[in-house]
Amino acid sequence: MSSAGILPRAAAPLAALPQVLAERGQREVFCGLTGIIWLHRKMQDAFFLVVGSRTCAHLLQSAAGVMIFAEPRFATAILEERDLAGMADANEELDKVVGRLLARRPEIRLLFLVGSCPSEVIKLDLGRAAQRLNQRHAPAVRVLNWSGSGIETTFTQGEDACLAALVPAMPKLAAGAAPTLLVVGALAEAVEDQLRRLFAALGIGAVQFLPPRRAAELPAVGPRSVFLLAQPFLAATAQALEQRGARRLPAPFPLGAEGTTAWLRAAADAFFVDQRRFAEVTAAAEQRARHALDGFRERLAGKRVFLFPDSQLEVPLARFLSRELGMQLVEVGTPYLHRQHLAEELALLPPGTRLVEGQDVDAQLDRCRAARPDITVCGLGLANPLEAEGLTTKWSIELCFTPIQGYEQAADLAELFTRPLVRRSRLES
Amino acid sequence: MHLSVWTYEGPPHVGAMRVATAMQGLHYVLHAPQGDTYADLLFTMIERQGRRPPVTYTTFQARDLGGDTAELFKRSAQAAYERFRPEAILVGASCTAELIQDDPGGLARALGLPVPVVAVELPSYSKRENWGAAETFYQLVRAFAQPRSTPRGSPRCNILGPTALGFRHRDDLREVIALLERLGVAVNVVAPLGARPADLARLGEADFNVVLYPEVANTAAAWLKRQFGQPSTTTVPIGVAATRAFAAEVAQLAGLPAAMLDEAEARSPWYARSVDSNYLNGKRVFVFGDATHALAAARVATVEFGFTLAGLGSYSREFGREIRQAAEQHGVAPLLTEDYLEVEAAIAECQPDLVLGTQMERHIAKRLGIPCAVISAPVHVQDFPARHSPQMGFEGANVLFDTWVHPLMMGLEEHLLGMFREDFEFHAEAAPSHLPQAAAPATGLWTAEAEKELTKIPFFVRGKARRNTERYAAERGIQPITLEALYEAKAHHAR
Numbered sequence: 001m002s003s004a005g006i007l008p009r010a011a012a013p014l015a016a017l018p019q020v021l022a023e024r025g026q027r028e029v030f031c032g033l034t035g036i037i038w039l040h041r042k043m044q045d046a047f048f049l050v051v052g053s054r055t056c057a058h059l060l061q062s063a064a065g066v067m068i069f070a071e072p073r074f075a076t077a078i079l080e081e082r083d084l085a086g087m088a089d090a091n092e093e094l095d096k097v098v099g100r101l102l103a104r105r106p107e108i109r110l111l112f113l114v115g116s117c118p119s120e121v122i123k124l125d126l127g128r129a130a131q132r133l134n135q136r137h138a139p140a141v142r143v144l145n146w147s148g149s150g151i152e153t154t155f156t157q158g159e160d161a162c163l164a165a166l167v168p169a170m171p172k173l174a175a176g177a178a179p180t181l182l183v184v185g186a187l188a189e190a191v192e193d194q195l196r197r198l199f200a201a202l203g204i205g206a207v208q209f210l211p212p213r214r215a216a217e218l219p220a221v222g223p224r225s226v227f228l229l230a231q232p233f234l235a236a237t238a239q240a241l242e243q244r245g246a247r248r249l250p251a252p253f254p255l256g257a258e259g260t261t262a263w264l265r266a267a268a269d270a271f272f273v274d275q276r277r278f279a280e281v282t283a284a285a286e287q288r289a290r291h292a293l294d295g296f297r298e299r300l301a302g303k304r305v306f307l308f309p310d311s312q313l314e315v316p317l318a319r320f321l322s323r324e325l326g327m328q329l330v331e332v333g334t335p336y337l338h339r340q341h342l343a344e345e346l347a348l349l350p351p352g353t354r355l356v357e358g359q360d361v362d363a364q365l366d367r368c369r370a371a372r373p374d375i376t377v378c379g380l381g382l383a384n385p386l387e388a389e390g391l392t393t394k395w396s397i398e399l400c401f402t403p404i405q406g407y408e409q410a411a412d413l414a415e416l417f418t419r420p421l422v423r424r425s426r427l428e429s
Numbered sequence: 430m431h432l433s434v435w436t437y438e439g440p441p442h443v444g445a446m447r448v449a450t451a452m453q454g455l456h457y458v459l460h461a462p463q464g465d466t467y468a469d470l471l472f473t474m475i476e477r478q479g480r481r482p483p484v485t486y487t488t489f490q491a492r493d494l495g496g497d498t499a500e501l502f503k504r505s506a507q508a509a510y511e512r513f514r515p516e517a518i519l520v521g522a523s524c525t526a527e528l529i530q531d532d533p534g535g536l537a538r539a540l541g542l543p544v545p546v547v548a549v550e551l552p553s554y555s556k557r558e559n560w561g562a563a564e565t566f567y568q569l570v571r572a573f574a575q576p577r578s579t580p581r582g583s584p585r586c587n588i589l590g591p592t593a594l595g596f597r598h599r600d601d602l603r604e605v606i607a608l609l610e611r612l613g614v615a616v617n618v619v620a621p622l623g624a625r626p627a628d629l630a631r632l633g634e635a636d637f638n639v640v641l642y643p644e645v646a647n648t649a650a651a652w653l654k655r656q657f658g659q660p661s662t663t664t665v666p667i668g669v670a671a672t673r674a675f676a677a678e679v680a681q682l683a684g685l686p687a688a689m690l691d692e693a694e695a696r697s698p699w700y701a702r703s704v705d706s707n708y709l710n711g712k713r714v715f716v717f718g719d720a721t722h723a724l725a726a727a728r729v730a731t732v733e734f735g736f737t738l739a740g741l742g743s744y745s746r747e748f749g750r751e752i753r754q755a756a757e758q759h760g761v762a763p764l765l766t767e768d769y770l771e772v773e774a775a776i777a778e779c780q781p782d783l784v785l786g787t788q789m790e791r792h793i794a795k796r797l798g799i800p801c802a803v804i805s806a807p808v809h810v811q812d813f814p815a816r817h818s819p820q821m822g823f824e825g826a827n828v829l830f831d832t833w834v835h836p837l838m839m840g841l842e843e844h845l846l847g848m849f850r851e852d853f854e855f856h857a858e859a860a861p862s863h864l865p866q867a868a869a870p871a872t873g874l875w876t877a878e879a880e881k882e883l884t885k886i887p888f889f890v891r892g893k894a895r896r897n898t899e900r901y902a903a904e905r906g907i908q909p910i911t912l913e914a915l916y917e918a919k920a921h922h923a924r
């Protein structure tokens with residue numbers, strides 16, 4: 001047994017990287033603030049206070065789509081002319097806003113001050129503000145900060161920034177403690193519960209999730225922790241965890257039957273679960289997932305798919321679509337390609353896949369129109385115009401709001417891609 | 430700094446986008462970070478437009494700051510021109526770009542593009558969406574409109590104000606054009622919706638302007654008046670009376686004799702007089718929206734449908750005077766705010782029978798179990814119905830009658846519920862099929878007997894009875910609420 005009680009695992013060789021085309025031009029993606037839409041549902045005693053402009057507030061409410069909640073657990077402190085012209089001290093104003101907010105919402109245990117483009121450009125130091133407010137409101141409320149600004153973060157990178165901000169607040173795992181496994185990245189609760197059962201069956205007992213459902217339940221971390229990324233966009237979080245001594249288990253992501261098994265195997269290997277037991281625990285579930293995919297495979301095999309850059313889920317999705325559903329990848333765009341975290345995924349992509357990092361939306365639309373894929377995965381701004389041009393689309397944001405990870409969700413994920421095709425064939429028949 | 434949960438208006442550059450997207454042959458180059466591209470979905474998802482808004486965002490990133498954002502802007506403007514070949518280019522900055530002060534207007538002009546460049550400065554930290562739309566429209570009109578070059582002939586007017594993402598603008602426009610046609614007035618230019626820059630150049634050929642949406646068109650109309658002496662209409666034809674007044678105003682501006690309009694299609698006046706409408710008497714209505722629609726709703730609700738105005742407010746602070754005046758006329762306190770929580774508190778306090786508001790108020794009303802109809806932006810996908818559904822003209826008044834009265838109980842249904850309360854279909858828990866049930870708060874506040882009595886009160890007043898009684902009891906320290914207290918409270922509130 002190695003000193004940590006867990007087995008180091010070799011990462012896939014980086015040399016296997018396919019050709020990547022880097023593109024720079026107009027991007028058509030949300031900023032990191034968008035992550036608040038799902039994070040505020042996930043962490044039930046946390047509140048997200050964006051310090052920004054009317055634009056930021058408008059983005060949040062437009063991306064949230066429907067305003068279901070009387071008072072959601074997020075809001076925007078909108079900067080006004082007075083704050084910019086120095087007529088009011090922005091820090092004092094912020095303290096007042098926070099004071100009023102906490103008085104109104106006594107159930108808040110964790111307050112995130114979320115930076116935006118305007119707060120960054122005027123160099124409002126939200127890190128210091130968080131420290132100051134922390135002192136004032138501790139121990140009832142902990143105040144942390146991260147930035148979801150569009151000049152720094154793209155869409156899902158907001159979640160990365162948020163989780164990275166949580167890492168220093170995680171308690172220290174006692175030196176003599178048993179090794180623990182951290183699963184990192186917001187997952188639907190049903191998915192979490194399924195994974196928990198699988199890990200338990202494998203005999204990996206000490207499994208914890210980041211983010212936790214409640215702020216008070218932050219898992220401990222230390223040199224005896226290993227972690228599995230459940231999402232491909234968590235570069236900063238992984239780095240922060242590594243700084244606390246935790247070690248990342250390289251693996252593909254748990255999308256599809258194959259991805260889920262490989263992801264679980266990374267944990268099983270690290271915890272010395274023997275092959276027989278691993279097979280006993282996973283074989284039936286994997287078989288069920290593969291079986292559930294059969295019908296979808298029939299529909300989707302050979303269909304050509306074009307993925308616009310959006311959530312960084314594109315590479316694992318492309319792997320799933322091509323290997324488990326037999327689809328052909330026309331182009332796989334991603335806003336950012338983390339070559340190390342995606343090494344295992346990239347190795348599984350068919351050779352010659354056209355990978356594009358970054359975006360020049362008009363050029364990409366030209367390529368998409370020229371290729372006339374059977375299905376185009378894109379953001380909300382592009383979907384209807386492409387439909388109007390006769391292309392079939394799937395909005396990518398749904399992939400962030402829908403439980404798609406794990407065995408039981410493999411077919412649901414496939415169904416998301418069949419739905420628009422079925423719709424079109426129904427309407428045309 | 431102010432705390433905002435939901436906002437009634439977007440930032441001013443979204444107003445500019447509404448103008449640019451409404452027009453043809455115009456392209457907007459917006460200096461903005463990538464996240465601001467969310468605004469496209471307002472047009473493609475909410476309005477279901479089949480084309481992308483004609484907007485190029487520079488999407489500068491942190492690494493561009495301090496260095497090359499100006500260069501990036503120039504590259505983007507040049508590329509946008511080459512790709513889209515617009516007849517004119519609109520340039521501006523969003524909130525973040527405003528802070529870095531790159532001067533999009535100067536940069537774009539320095540490119541020497543072969544088409545006109547119009548720069549709009551929209552202060553993001555003090556102004557909002559409708560102001561941005563008005564300012565953009567005004568700047569475009571100023572840039573392109575030419576004085577009259579043809580002699581005055583048969584009467585013609587411009588229609589000013591309809592934009593993309595406007596609340597029923599598409600349908601109102603069709604109604605108003607038909608109305609003008611019947612009056613014998615030709616339409617010279619409609620703008621911004623559907624206009625090209627070249628059409629704006631012809632604005633001066635009209636005798637007068639029809640201002641459909643003052644929030645968007647007032648600034649431009651005032652300039653056209655100063656510049657070309659074109660008068661404008663001041664009546665917004667929402668409701669039957671306003672439609673008649675609008676027709677008279679148009680006739681007068683056009684120099685036509687006042688004509689009787691054919692009102693055969695105006696069904697709402699008769700429907701409001703139909704015997705089953707008796708039950709509408711004095712229904713208390715709370716109105717909130719943009720100024721134009723809120724003022725119109727207050728008028729129509731009271732004078733044309735016989736409701737009682739119980740509250741009036743608007744988020745259009747620019748029209749505070751008009752709102753205050755109307756509120757005073759109706760003896761209610763004006764609510765001028767863009768704070769959603771304040772509106773929610775006002776509605777909860779008011780306990781109206783009907784809320785006429787925006788999508789925000791629809792949510793508030795749903796939670797409080799109060800019927801509601803939507804009368805104004807901010808818009809939602811439901812506000813772009815597939816069918817023709819105007820607010821203006823006689824057909825618009827018909828639509829108002831249907832959409833405002835439908836959420837209330839029909840008279841007969843109300844009677845039946847009152848009479849056959851114990852019937853299995855009309856039992857105490859029955860509710861109109863279209864209304865969500867407000868969850869009854871769990872209480873230990875009530876004695877079992879009083880609680881039981883409460884269930885005998887028809888559901889459509891039950892929530893109100895519960896709240897009134899609880900307030901009455903709380904004010905007097907009565908606990909628990911007995912049968913006695915329930916009827917005391919009832920008598921108190923009946924006074």
Ligand code: SF4
Binds near residue numbers: 118
């Ligand atoms: S891109 Fe920047 S300014 Fe725009 S919404 Fe996001 S954080 Fe706010």
Ligand code: SF4
Binds near residue numbers: 835842862
């Ligand atoms: S659903 Fe019920 S209350 Fe509503 S209009 Fe129909 S019958 Fe009347």
